[in-house]
Amino acid sequence: MNSSSTLINALFIFVLAGFIGFEVIRRVSPLLHTPLMSLTNALDAIAVVGAIVLVGEHKSQLSFIFGFIAIVAATSNIVGGFIITDRMLKMFKSSRPAAKP
Amino acid sequence: MTPELAGSQVVIEILYLIASVLFILSLKWMSSPTSARHGIWAGEAGMVLAIVGTLMRNGLHDYHMIAIALVLGAIIGVPLGNVAMTAVPQRTALSHAFGALCVTLVGSAEFYLRTPDISRFMMSVLSIEVILGGLTITGSLMAAGKLQEILPQRPLTYKGQNFVNFVLFAIAVAIAVTLVLHPEQKALFPFMILLALIFGVLLIIPIGGADMPTVISLLNAYAGLSAAAMGFVLDSKLLIIAGALDGSSGLILSIIMSKAMNRSFTNVLFGAFGQVQAAAAAGEAKPVRSATPEEAAAILSAANRVIIVPGYGMAVAQAQHKVRELYDALTKRGVDVRFAIHPVAGRMPGHMNVLLAEADIPYDRLIEMDEINGDFPQTDVALVIGANDVTNPAARTDTTSPIYGMPILDVDKAHTVMVIKRSMNPGFAGIDNPLYYLDNTLMLFGDAKAFVGSIVRELGGGH
Numbered sequence: 001m002n003s004s005s006t007l008i009n010a011l012f013i014f015v016l017a018g019f020i021g022f023e024v025i026r027r028v029s030p031l032l033h034t035p036l037m038s039l040t041n042a043l044d045a046i047a048v049v050g051a052i053v054l055v056g057e058h059k060s061q062l063s064f065i066f067g068f069i070a071i072v073a074a075t076s077n078i079v080g081g082f083i084i085t086d087r088m089l090k091m092f093k094s095s096r097p098a099a100k101p
Numbered sequence: 102m103t104p105e106l107a108g109s110q111v112v113i114e115i116l117y118l119i120a121s122v123l124f125i126l127s128l129k130w131m132s133s134p135t136s137a138r139h140g141i142w143a144g145e146a147g148m149v150l151a152i153v154g155t156l157m158r159n160g161l162h163d164y165h166m167i168a169i170a171l172v173l174g175a176i177i178g179v180p181l182g183n184v185a186m187t188a189v190p191q192r193t194a195l196s197h198a199f200g201a202l203c204v205t206l207v208g209s210a211e212f213y214l215r216t217p218d219i220s221r222f223m224m225s226v227l228s229i230e231v232i233l234g235g236l237t238i239t240g241s242l243m244a245a246g247k248l249q250e251i252l253p254q255r256p257l258t259y260k261g262q263n264f265v266n267f268v269l270f271a272i273a274v275a276i277a278v279t280l281v282l283h284p285e286q287k288a289l290f291p292f293m294i295l296l297a298l299i300f301g302v303l304l305i306i307p308i309g310g311a312d313m314p315t316v317i318s319l320l321n322a323y324a325g326l327s328a329a330a331m332g333f334v335l336d337s338k339l340l341i342i343a344g345a346l347d348g349s350s351g352l353i354l355s356i357i358m359s360k361a362m363n364r365s366f367t368n369v370l371f372g373a374f375g376q377v378q379a380a381a382a383a384g385e386a387k388p389v390r391s392a393t394p395e396e397a398a399a400i401l402s403a404a405n406r407v408i409i410v411p412g413y414g415m416a417v418a419q420a421q422h423k424v425r426e427l428y429d430a431l432t433k434r435g436v437d438v439r440f441a442i443h444p445v446a447g448r449m450p451g452h453m454n455v456l457l458a459e460a461d462i463p464y465d466r467l468i469e470m471d472e473i474n475g476d477f478p479q480t481d482v483a484l485v486i487g488a489n490d491v492t493n494p495a496a497r498t499d500t501t502s503p504i505y506g507m508p509i510l511d512v513d514k515a516h517t518v519m520v521i522k523r524s525m526n527p528g529f530a531g532i533d534n535p536l537y538y539l540d541n542t543l544m545l546f547g548d549a550k551a552f553v554g555s556i557v558r559e560l561g562g563g564h
Contacts, residue, residue: 075174
């Protein structure tokens with residue numbers, strides 16, 4: 001199905017994206033590690049696109065049911081993940097200079 | 102997959118590309134609290150573009166059911182996004198389970214749609230996808246159960262545990278190899294998933310509550326990697342990128358957490374964490390000095406520099422808001438108050454910062470361990486609230502201590518150490534803390550919330 005050149009392409013993307021991930025996430029302040037995890041979790045739920053295709057194509061009863069449950073699970077991560085990340089980040093406030101002695 | 106892309110196909114791929122860029126920007130903006138909220142915006146925009154792009158694909162007809170599933174997911178997602186901040190670790194574990202469930206279901210459906218027409222490479226990646234996904238589902242559910250205290254938090258161990266785990270995993274891999282060579286052996290596939298699910302449970306059984314930050318990070322990495330594997334199977338660059346980002350994030354956090362717990366990363370990777378430490382010798386009654394809220398308030402108000410060391414016990418006692426009042430009262434008197442945050446101070450990476458930010462404590466007062474440790478010798482008072490092992494000087498000096506070598510906050514170097522604690526019972530890990538018997542240590546016995554409240558009242562009245 002997949003020619004070896006698409007495999008190589010996919011590997012390139014995976015390795016390069018991994019590098020970007022390491023470099024970007026290394027710079028995230030430990031202050032924000034919890035919101036980071038809930039955000040990456042929401043982004044990871046992009047797996048929903050695979051499930052959408054399964055349901056939309058409805059090739060078999062099994063793939064339809066699996067896809068349906070998968071959409072529900074992933075969407076709850078997207079919605080819940082973004083809401084909670086936003087709630088957390090809203091709470092982080094800096095002290096006003098006036099408050100310092 | 103076709104060499105020549107149709108017009109709409111090009112549009113879809115470009116939407117995916119923009120979504121990928123937005124995802125990377127989203128994480129980049131998380132580097133500082135001032136830009137972090139743009140990150141959410143970028144993430145949401147990327148998500149919408151990706152879903153729109155997917156709906157534009159040819160061959161989709163059942164839009165009705167897609168819409169119903171999306172709405173159902175959103176209905177479940179809203180309450181999950183509105184849990185209390187103390188419950189964020191179990192919510193996160195649960196969302197790892199949901200993410201892995203999606204990946205495993207899609208992988209299984211793809212297997213049954215394609216078998217026996219699956220190339221060896223494709224079947225290998227698909228096996229990685231569903232094995233990682235399967236063990237992440239049950240592992241995360243177990244972790245969530247332990248964090249929610251539905252399941253016992255104590256680590257459960259038995260003889261030959263690692264051997265049993267290894268054998269189970271080996272059988273799952275053997276099935277995967279068989280399927281790679283003979284993808285028409287459909288009947289084997291459910292067994293592979295079943296073994297992965299059982300393996301996930303067994304992996305978490307021997308892990309105690311103190312190791313949860315590491316475990317959650319590791320499950321995060323597994324969830325990301327399984328999603329990346331799914332990207333290979335579906336030939337979706339966007340999914341590979343999102344999975345790689347999530348995987349590397351989980352991996353980095355796991356490394357940070359395992360360093361903070363002084364465990365080697367390989368030790369963590371192979372699930373050998375949670376070895377039950379031999380219970381420390383029952384402490385013979387050594388004398389400690391204790392103080393009343395009035396005395397504590399007097400010492401605090403006479404100080405110039407105070408460092409508060411919060412631990413998860415503070416959150417359990419719901420004392421965050423009282424601690425904020427204490428911070429306000431002392432700051433008003435011109436005392437410099439900062440908070441020392443150990444990487445494993447909460448139940449997941451960064452958890453303590455969120456709990457303190459929720460109580461309106463400014464984030465520039467929350468200082469990481471490495472940055473603040475050098476300041477303890479010039480600190481008048483170190484006030485420990487609900488933290489134990491992360492302040493235990495035995496980790497520096499006592500080679501026989503189970504936590505020897507673990508990086509700790511050097512509170513014992515402060516001029517005066519005050520520890521709020523219910524009683525002299527040893528903490529979570531059951532290890533005695535020599536800090537409590539030092540000459541410069543004062544024990545403040547009582548409930549953290551009530552005790553801090555009394556100190557605040559004293560400070561308010563005495564002025």
